[in-house]
Amino acid sequence: MSEFIRPCVKTAIPGENAKKVIALDNQYMMTVTKASPLAIKQAKGIVLEDVDGNIFYDFTSGVGVINTGHCHPKIVKAIQDQAEKLMHFAGTDYYYEVQSLLVEKLAKIAPGKHGKKVFLTNSGSESVEAALKLARFYTKRPQFLAFMGAFHGRTMGALSLTCSKALHKKGFQPTMPGVIHIPYGYCYRCPYHLQHPSCDIFCVKFLEETYFRQMVDPTEMAAMFIEPIQGEGGYIVPPKEFIQALKRICEKYGILYVSDEVQAGFGRTGKFFAIENYDVVPDIITAAKGMGSGLPIGCIIVDEKLDYPYSGAHSNTYGGNAVCCASTLATMDVLINDGVMNNAKVVGDYLHQKLLELQNKHSLIGDVRGIGLMQGIELVKDRTTKEFAKVERDRFIEEMLKLGLVCIGCGVSSVRFIPPLIITKQEIDVAVEIMDKALTIVENGK
Template identity: 45%
Template structure:
């Protein structure tokens, strides 16, 4: 499974204390030339990638525990992906799938439909990104009902994107919406069943899930909007930006029953959780529930811009001319996407994600007795959240401490980021070997111990 010209024994390797002089030069030029409407985690300036390893411009090697924000599921520069890209590039690089036809799109759609956990006839619509997949899903949901159901429901803590429709569904952090009103109307937000911080009080997991369903039935449908006017509920099977939150086992089956009762659609945002991240092709498979639409992107094409909406054929029924784009279904990205699916199958990456992920979760749980900062460890496969708190009784977010942990890990050659307010977000490439997983976790734990000691001095 190791295809790259470096030895895992040599990683991590810090030759120059980061950020080195070359990195600082790039950062300075970047700040002058590029709009700074986003925040970087730390000054990591990438020169190259090798599977689950990245190299910066100063020659430092880092274990990549974020995979380019859960994008590089099959690792950086996988030779099979590179070969597929080269071969398709030599044929043609674009011809607008929504205006003409090409075979690579049909081949990819066949492969994609084959791994999609929705029964019956399915169709695909190609996009360029996660937010565009959500925008398209929003149009499909309302268009399917010919706008007779104008409302949609999303969850507090959700992140679905930053363009106007997706931003209107997003409820992760106020800064993502502040200053951009008016947003898309008729979006209702309800609490998400966050077991560690149940919005309905100190309930166990099952009761927390029941409380959310009850809130929707009794308060949203009982007092705010008739369910016959709701087109869809949008959800992440595991909340991403919200803190890598895994809902209770009972939640999605009951949400499916609620949708069936009232006739609205379930739209599953698998942009971050899909394509093997959790040890299943799509994370919703862990709950044994079929959504009506699935929005994907990120890991679908190994870093090339591609997204897709996969759904029941009877729902994917927008009239001709009502929805299209220029670059969705780019042939080079599709060729890479076919090989992504093949690599995951051939190299047993679903199994590796489950095995290595279980090891990582267990290691952090073992440290909870000795590191008071660790409040909760959760996740599925290689989608793992380690939530840090300043006090386990109050569960106060450890906002300052999480920054110190991320920076300290970076300085020692582990690239890891956070989600929510103070959750370490662990989402490495699915082909992370156990050897590098052990090294990365040991570094993060050592830094956690140091930060934990220093905060109580």
């Protein structure tokens, strides 16, 4: 755990130096998805320093990536050591030890019986693409199922599965054919207006009894892509029975169950893979964000029976980059052997409790949800009508930033709280104080 530091914002955001960085970026960088006018100079643990000397707590982990905290000394050392020895040698074409050691570790840590195989990628989207291709190749079936609110990436195949904002697809249609979307287990806003658990997971029954009868024959379905907790879609934790019922359907019809762990995996929920919270063993895991502590690496982990029968069916150039592999091995060591993953569970439960206390105080908070340090709140104008409080959510994020807490939104009016997993309860207390102040400002409309 790092030394205790309080956030301290001395300038307007953006400050004078940040304005220069932002102007340069705006001139030369293509339009992307900038969330806040924040220009970072350096970071350590959970603490960010911007180019004007302001100090913030990072409650985004660089959008779910820096699970071990910024510039963790063990990981920096592993990267430096590897960079001096070998940076790259096309791991899909040749052999080197750091890659072999990593795929062994990933294969052995995946839930279920041993006998897994791993393909290394460079990003979450590329992991999803690898899973799409493999599922089609193995099952010889044309169709895929994904969920409303899902985010699986922005490359063409992954984008076809993504269904969280129409904007993501606007101007890019038609995407890959053969994908149907059904409602996720979003019980706070059940599309069937039912209540869990009395609903008896009607949403999954409806899939089998209606979609499979009227829309697509299940024997044409290659795979289902499921986030164990919907991330971009609003930090939605479905009931355990929802995930288990989907797995039963997959088994019944020979459909591959793909657990997209790109955001929820690598210790974020207090388990190595988030699907372990549901006691389900998927056929394919896709991962990326938390793997390399900031270096670009992803993977799919699959049952060995799914492996391609011949060389060359699928490959890439940078997958298994030596420095990224070394960083991931060190990340896994820190998560598992230094108690960081366990901290995510203990401190995550603490944060959840604190958020529930905030909910008692602030009527803007409609729902609190999450597992481990994958926590989120949904803001509503009115708890009875549940009207989305999007403007208030954006203002809340802005006010938190001014007070030194960097957070990012998701869904329509939700905010995710995903600090590095090394965070302490003392730091959570400081962050919750800031959330409290920011919510008061927003509620008072000042």
